[in-house]
Amino acid sequence: MATSRQARTIAGAEGWPAAGLAMPKVAPGRSQGHIRPMDALSPAFAYRLVATDGAARAGVLNTAHGPVETPVFMPVGTAGTVKAMTADAVRATGARLVLGNTYHLMLRPGAEQVARFGGLHRFMDWPGPILTDSGGFQVMSLAKLRKLDADGVTFQSHLDGATHRLTPTRAVQIQHLLDATITMVLDECTPFPATEAEAHASMELSMRWAALSKEAFIARPGYALFGIVQGSVYPALRAASAGALTGIGFDGYAVGGLAIGEGQATTHAMLDATVKLLPADRPRYLMGVGTPDDLIGAVARGIDMFDCVIPTRAGRTGRAFTSAGVFNLRNARFAGDARPLDSHCACPACARHVRGYLHHLFKAEEMLGPMLLTWHNLTYYQDLMRGLRAAIIEGGLVRYAEAVRAGWTAREDP
């Protein structure tokens, strides 16, 4: 593996370029027993292919914080918490890899603060692997007065207006301070729509930043740095971007700048144009996607990793993804419904309560409503990914996908 050969340090303190933070190992109460020690015995970060079915792949990611079966869906833990869930509850859904948002954590509580607490794993009680984004996407969508230049982006915090600057080097450094298992390069998520010229310039900037991110990354066994393919909806730009990134060499490759308004058919066309150009021995991650139907379509096209706020955000507003389609539990027709939300689901919302109870919780604006429905939706997503993986291994992905989709349309809804 390229990263293990380049490893300059194990603990991450030695040789750290800028801030010189010692990354003290703060013991938070009794949590130390939960933390897998990061030592020389950590395995190299690696993707092992288990089976293929068409372009779809089942595999295993080895990481410093444990293995992850793929295809995998990562719940989004924006500010050091998957909203409305304890870490134990997230684990109970079957999730093994979660995402943290660099933008939110750098502003509050601050990357150095998280490092002083021993890293994000300890801070949020998630000893398993964590992927952090680079912060670039949220800077463009959330921050005030952002100004992009060739070397990075200067912006004002949406929380207090304070000025911050994010460069490829700083983005990687922040993710190191957070102790991210998988670090993402800083990129510009090209807005949609964009002309080919705009998309080209934006992609070129992202490729330069990718190279700078690679230079800044301190490799450690079991840790990874992923590049991000850009190029908007232009196959030639996507191909050029994939070529540039594989030339630099990353531990995994993300496809960015999709699912931002271009429509599912175009997303699929871009995946078809891109995935075949990515190395088969590296994981592929489609950023910010999506609905259950999106996941099925992308897994069939060879994507291994996903993250999205849809299941958690929907859960907080009363929308449930089920084997019989999407339900809005706020709807009055559920008030007297004594059936479980999804009879195929073993989560607490389904196994312990009737739909009428969930309806009641949302009408009464009780926090338990968002808590239970988030738990359910994440369980549904994890079950779906496990089902897709099993189908790939058995060579029956098309049949499985058809059966799942048939369930959604043959709604057993009253």
Place this chain on the structure above:
Amino acid sequence: MATSRQARTIAGAEGWPAAGLAMPKVAPGRSQGHIRPMDALSPAFAYRLVATDGAARAGVLNTAHGPVETPVFMPVGTAGTVKAMTADAVRATGARLVLGNTYHLMLRPGAEQVARFGGLHRFMDWPGPILTDSGGFQVMSLAKLRKLDADGVTFQSHLDGATHRLTPTRAVQIQHLLDATITMVLDECTPFPATEAEAHASMELSMRWAALSKEAFIARPGYALFGIVQGSVYPALRAASAGALTGIGFDGYAVGGLAIGEGQATTHAMLDATVKLLPADRPRYLMGVGTPDDLIGAVARGIDMFDCVIPTRAGRTGRAFTSAGVFNLRNARFAGDARPLDSHCACPACARHVRGYLHHLFKAEEMLGPMLLTWHNLTYYQDLMRGLRAAIIEGGLVRYAEAVRAGWTAREDP
């Protein structure tokens, strides 16, 4: 036991006076396995004294839904949920008996609706015992345009303005529909302050309603009806009320109308005047109390049961009860605090996280903050009750109470 001798029905459907609801046993998904069947083998409701230490008592309540060790603190599950907690989480705190609010549940989703779902135990996934209040207290504090008369109270719902009426008979019927293990008589919580004449008239009304509640109550093995002593801050009225109630005969006796502004010294004086007049073979319940210090004071005076929103409400706003006193986690001094919230506590907030994380959650307004701090506060209350019980059994209550209070003042707070 008076109630078992008077038992007219087992399932609660037979002989039901007014609505004639069949109380169908709706099976909510797979939850049936969690429900203790209510059958002829249910034990009689009984209080068994285990030990005394001064006026303080350790005992066991036998109920249709399992035993409860006393003294006991009941988390408040107002609208069919202990706010910010799953039922599993409530159980994990050590709670064995929870309280439901008749006022909230009769308005939404409605007592008949809860009955159609198989009762409150199934609805909220709490197969253990449940005590419901009569609704009278919330009618006076929450409802609009309430009008008290000799036979009951007419009021408008604070939710939609609809007119409702609560009488002693209807209050008991609603609690039957909810399948409350312990039913409370309808009473008037005499406001504070009240002249002796006002308090006398109010107490007399409550005593008449207590008798009517007793008439309406359908006894079943393991189920109980509690009377409520009123009389404001007048020992003679308290004594008259206790005498009236013991004359009627109840399965347990509550002390109401206290901790509403009269001050702890007066509360204690009223307990001293009242508890000694209550039968030793029945449980005693001090309604709506209180802080940890209040609980210690009342246990020392012979109270067995408590409920209060303090630990849950405080948890939602960032206030934590700990062995080192009360902390407000929103305070900036916790931002960099790498210590556990309470090193003596095994709840997830204390065992898995640092104070700086809890501070971060409240600053970021993440739901996990209220969730974890509610969990902690309820754990603290349950641990305190277990500690008091063990101290009573060992004959060391005074010493234990001193040690607990010393911990609060010797704050190890930075």
